[in-house]
Amino acid sequence: MSASAPAPAREDDSRAVRAIGLGKRYGNDHLAVDGLDLDVPHGAVYGFLGPNGSGKTTTIRMLLGLIEPSFGRCELLGEPMPDAIEKVLPRVGTLVEGPAFHPYLSGRENLRHLDDADPTTSPSTTSQRVDLALDRVGLLSAARKRFRAYSLGMKQRLALAAALLRPRDLLILDEPTNGLDPQGTREVRSLISQLAADGATIMLSTHLLNEVEQICSHVGIMHKGKLKAQGRLPDLNAEGATRVSVTTPSPAEAASVLKGLSLTDVDTTADTASALLGDMARDKIVVALVDAGVPVHGFTVAAPGLEDLFVSLTGEGFDVSA
Numbered sequence: 001m002s003a004s005a006p007a008p009a010r011e012d013d014s015r016a017v018r019a020i021g022l023g024k025r026y027g028n029d030h031l032a033v034d035g036l037d038l039d040v041p042h043g044a045v046y047g048f049l050g051p052n053g054s055g056k057t058t059t060i061r062m063l064l065g066l067i068e069p070s071f072g073r074c075e076l077l078g079e080p081m082p083d084a085i086e087k088v089l090p091r092v093g094t095l096v097e098g099p100a101f102h103p104y105l106s107g108r109e110n111l112r113h114l115d116d117a118d119p120t121t122s123p124s125t126t127s128q129r130v131d132l133a134l135d136r137v138g139l140l141s142a143a144r145k146r147f148r149a150y151s152l153g154m155k156q157r158l159a160l161a162a163a164l165l166r167p168r169d170l171l172i173l174d175e176p177t178n179g180l181d182p183q184g185t186r187e188v189r190s191l192i193s194q195l196a197a198d199g200a201t202i203m204l205s206t207h208l209l210n211e212v213e214q215i216c217s218h219v220g221i222m223h224k225g226k227l228k229a230q231g232r233l234p235d236l237n238a239e240g241a242t243r244v245s246v247t248t249p250s251p252a253e254a255a256s257v258l259k260g261l262s263l264t265d266v267d268t269t270a271d272t273a274s275a276l277l278g279d280m281a282r283d284k285i286v287v288a289l290v291d292a293g294v295p296v297h298g299f300t301v302a303a304p305g306l307e308d309l310f311v312s313l314t315g316e317g318f319d320v321s322a
């Protein structure tokens with residue numbers, strides 16, 4: 001090879017989370033997770049998105065070494081799991097089943113108990129670690145309040161504080177906003193965005209499309225145990241089909257202009273005509289409408305969303321609530 005030849009492409013091994021053909025079978029015939037190839041780059045906020053029962057929790061439990069895969073393998077921070085569990089887990093904060101907090105102890109006392117139970121940390125620095133974690137989740141001013149007096153959002157933030165008792169390179173959070181009211185949901189989402197801005201890689205499972213759209217840079221779409229798509233959110237969104245929509249008092253005439261331009265999937269409502277944009281230049285469409293004498297009151301080109309992509313990949317609708 002000449003000195004100027006480009007270096008051969010190397011397999012990129014700098015992944016925060018990787019799974020290769022990972023699967024889990026319960027009993028003889030229930031394939032809960034079916035051969036996942038997961039790829040979570042460092043620095044990503046990766047939304048592991050899928051409806052209830054699609055296999056997200058089972059996958060997360062395998063990644064963390066809580067259950068054994070039936071086949072395939074996985075790595076966290078470049079290390080094989082579960083073989084490297086003792087080396088890796090101290091660098092990984094998790095929210096899977098949630099730590100059991102004592103209702104009559106304060107937030108600070110609860111964290112002290114959890115810190116005391118960690119044999120790898122020094123008791124002489126417990127107070128600093130606990131207060132730093134409380135500060136990061138915005139609970140320092142409520143540190144002396146009893147856990148049972150916390151709101152749902154505060155309880156979940158305390159669970160995140162428990163995951164942050166030591167510095168973490170990776171956070172794996174199973175449905176971190178599940179069961180929270182809108183205020184608690186906002187608090188936890190904003191905390192996740194802050195943690196990501198501070199440099200942690202975050203993988204979170206969710207069944208909420210808008211959660212992914214609000215806080216994630218990457219997404220993996222689960223359906224019936226299979227990973228149907230994954231990648232950067234803008235790239236996946238761009239894979240959907242863009243629609244053009246004309247608001248007009250003459251939708252039928254507008255529709256025939258769109259058809260005349262060979263646009264497909266033409267549809268009308270009482271005051272709109274719409275179609276897939278395809279490769280057509282949008283100004284050509286406006287000119288054609290005006291030339292045909294169609295009054296144009298509005299003209300929009302809708303970027304495709306995650307919901308469209310999910311429906312096109314799975315043929316099913318999606319719970320988009322909250």
Ligand SMILES: Nc1ncnc2c1ncn2[C@@H]1O[C@H](COP(=O)(O)OP(=O)(O)OP(=O)(O)O)[C@@H](O)[C@H]1O
Nearest residue numbers: 026030032050051052053054055056057058059207
């Ligand atoms: N311990 C188990 N034994 C048998 N089946 C299980 C077990 N755990 C999960 N399952 C089944 O595996 C499938 C995937 O469940 P999993 O909990 O991983 O999905 P999920 O996407 O996390 O959904 P949810 O958000 O409802 O937890 C489901 O059909 C579930 O009933």
